[in-house]
Amino acid sequence: MKVAHFANEYPPVTTGGLGTYMQGLLQFHWATGDVADLFFLGDAPVNDWSFHTPAFGGKDSPRTYSQKDFETLTRGTHYDVVVCQDWPGIVASQELWKHGVPLVYTCHLPLSWDIGEFEDVSSPFAAEMEWSALAHADVVISISQSVHEHLAKQFPFVEAKSHVIPHGTDTDFFRPLASPLPAASPVVLYVGRFYEQKGFDLIPDIFAEIKQGYPDVVFEIIGVGELEKPARERLSELSIDDSVTWQPFSDIATVRDAYQRAAAVVMPSRREPFGLVAIEAMSCGAPLVAFESGGIGEIVRHGDTGLLSAVGDTSTMVRNVTRLLTDPSFSHGVSAAARTAVIEEFDQTMCHRRTRELYNSLRG
Numbered sequence: 183m184k185v186a187h188f189a190n191e192y193p194p195v196t197t198g199g200l201g202t203y204m205q206g207l208l209q210f211h212w213a214t215g216d217v218a219d220l221f222f223l224g225d226a227p228v229n230d231w232s233f234h235t236p237a238f239g240g241k242d243s244p245r246t247y248s249q250k251d252f253e254t255l256t257r258g259t260h261y262d263v264v265v266c267q268d269w270p271g272i273v274a275s276q277e278l279w280k281h282g283v284p285l286v287y288t289c290h291l292p293l294s295w296d297i298g299e300f301e302d303v304s305s306p307f308a309a310e311m312e313w314s315a316l317a318h319a320d321v322v323i324s325i326s327q328s329v330h331e332h333l334a335k336q337f338p339f340v341e342a343k344s345h346v347i348p349h350g351t352d353t354d355f356f357r358p359l360a361s362p363l364p365a366a367s368p369v370v371l372y373v374g375r376f377y378e379q380k381g382f383d384l385i386p387d388i389f390a391e392i393k394q395g396y397p398d399v400v401f402e403i404i405g406v407g408e409l410e411k412p413a414r415e416r417l418s419e420l421s422i423d424d425s426v427t428w429q430p431f432s433d434i435a436t437v438r439d440a441y442q443r444a445a446a447v448v449m450p451s452r453r454e455p456f457g458l459v460a461i462e463a464m465s466c467g468a469p470l471v472a473f474e475s476g477g478i479g480e481i482v483r484h485g486d487t488g489l490l491s492a493v494g495d496t497s498t499m500v501r502n503v504t505r506l507l508t509d510p511s512f513s514h515g516v517s518a519a520a521r522t523a524v525i526e527e528f529d530q531t532m533c534h535r536r537t538r539e540l541y542n543s544l545r546g
Contacts, residue, residue: 183217183262183263184218184260184261184262185211185219185262186261186264186275187267188235188264188267189222190224190268192220192228192232199290199349199459200268202458206530206534219233219256220233221233221271221274223271223274235274237270238270246273246274248277252278261278263284264279264283264285265288266285266287268289269314272287272311273311284545286540286541287315287319288322288323289323290455292329292332292455293305293308293312295379295453316339316340319343320544321345321544322345323344325455326348326476327477328455328480329456349461349533350529351528351529352530355434356441357466358521367399369400369401369440369443370399370444370445370447370448371403371444372401372447373404373405373441373462374451379451379453380407380450380454381473384496385450386413386416386420388450389420389422391496396508400426401422401427402428402440403429405431406430406431414428437462441462441466445468446468446469446507447463447471448499448503449478451473452475452494453475453476454473457476460472464482465528467517469488470489470520471490471499472488472491472499487520
């Protein structure tokens with residue numbers, strides 16, 4: 183099978199849910215003997231083996247590519263399936279799918295859930311591109327039931343062609359330490375982008391309230407984003423900045439190590455289509471404390487595999503973290519149950535196999 187993937191995230195240029203997903207899916211394709219090519223939509227080439235097809239030439243100005251362009255890039259490869267990973271690739275990929283090659287649109291984040299404006303295109307234009315991708319697709323993959331229900335309500339024509347296939351994670355790589363070393367101080371961890379969608383603006387006050395009730399705790403933050411400066415300023419105002427360590431998005435081994443030493447991982451996302459950080463943390467046995475937003479409520483069973491509170495309820499989130507810090511027996515039970523749940527429901531190979539089977543069913 184020959185598959186063309188169009189995506190605007192891929193390590194190491196960017197690190198996030200979509201980038202991590204693409205890396206794992208491409209590796210799975212190659213392991214099965216597929217020809218799976220990445221058409222990278224970002225500004226700069228991601229590596230020397232992918233095809234660089236920037237999605238935009240300027241604000242609200244999508245780039246188009248001719249059949250000759252693709253023949254030159256790919257040396258005449260004829261694909262069985264074209265896949266748009268979110269909406270930016272719909273225009274760039276059209277010369278491949280408009281001649282009858284099946285088009286799959288995978289929705290990782292509905293546009294209306296992405297709080298804020300885009301720098302490269304206006305929101306109205308992006309909405310038009312999302313509609314176009316959904317309308318032209320032969321199949322739509324939603325990464326959670328919540329995303330599926332949202333798309334079906336907003337775009338009723340999606341209902342009949344939508345499939346729910348979640349992201350998965352490498353449970354052999356993301357695993358607990360065999361013999362964890364006792365920590366000098368318990369660590370509360372945040373991993374993710376620094377945006378309102380992720381609730382990062384709430385992190386300083388959440389950390390301060392946890393520190394007030396449990397003075398020995400320390401905090402780690404891994405990520406990048408526009409809210410870093412105001413968050414640092416707020417942590418300083420709250421006089422807890424010396425209890426917080428920061429590092430940018432890092433290689434997955436560094437992130438795994440952080441999960442393995444965390445006493446709790448916090449996810450205050452206002453809108454979370456799935457939650458890759460959640461299953462990575464759970465796979466490592468790191469107890470998760472999150473808002474019950476979107477896909478998180480499908481991943482976490484409250485009181486069993488993690489602890490949930492309503493979106494915006496930071497006080498309950500703080501109490502949930504404190505419970506984990508003060509009740510080792512309960513924390514160990516959550517850790518073990520979370521690990522088991524991810525192995526059974528979100529193993530990466532299982533999820534990628536389902537995706538590949540769907541692609542293969544579309545071949546003529």
